[in-house]
Amino acid sequence: MAQHGQTVGYVRVSTADQNLARQLESIGEVDRLFQDKVSGGSRSARQGLADCLAYLRDGDVLRVASMDRLARSLVDLQQIVDEVLAKGASVHFVKENQTYSAATTDSLSRLMLQVLCAFAEFERNLIRERQAEGIRIAKAAGKYRGRDKALTPAQVDEARTLIANGTPKTIVATRFGVNRSTLYRALSEQ
Incomplete structure (x- = not known):
């Protein structure tokens, strides 16, 4: 007799201000939900996905609203699906109405x-x-100005002073709530 597991849901939006409601409605009721609010470009930043894959057990069904919510590239999608199948779980993509499991996956x-x-x-x-x-x-029409700078000119001046007085750049970046690369870029621009 086949083991019956849990229905596990995974949802992802690219930014924190986007809403998960549409995906949550799409996947329906699940026993356990994992989510990410981060771009799908890098798996290393997707803690929700890592936790989801670690949680899956034999007989579980991973339900995802659509393939593009699970991965951004063909290679990444295949790797994730293979990881799910290797655990004895299956994955169901609601939008595409496709289910993949070790028992039914063929050429x-x-x-x-x-x-x-x-x-x-x-x-x-x-x-x-x-x-x-x-x-x-x-840009050609003069209507695009890009996103606002992370640091104001006054903050960049203050950062320069702190660095000149011996404060490590990592500490300065943390103080202003930016990454070191953002600080380096701001220091080189002005």
Whole structure:
């Protein structure tokens, strides 16, 4: 008799100010939920995904709203799905209405996973291209100013003074609530 596990949900948005409600509605009721509010570009920053993969057990079903919420590239998606299947769990993508499990994964289902992910990756690339084109047009029209600087000129001056007096740059960056790379960039710009 097959072991019946839990239904585990994973949701992700790219920024903290985005809303998870649509994905939560899509995946429905789950026994355990993991979430990330970070870009899908890097797995290392996705603690919710790491915790989810560590939590999954034999017989569990991982439910995700869509493939692009789990991964941004075909390679990454395949690796994550393989990790889920290796644990004896399955993964269900609600939007694509696709389920992958060790028992049912064959060459055809693997191809379907690759094709659907390739379309999702292609769609993401088109969005990036349109965004870059829109920014280029807005810059040419003088309507795009970019995002605000993380440090004001007064803060950069204060940072310079602190560094000149021997305060380590790591401490200065922490004091102003920015990364060291942001501090270095601000110091080199002015």
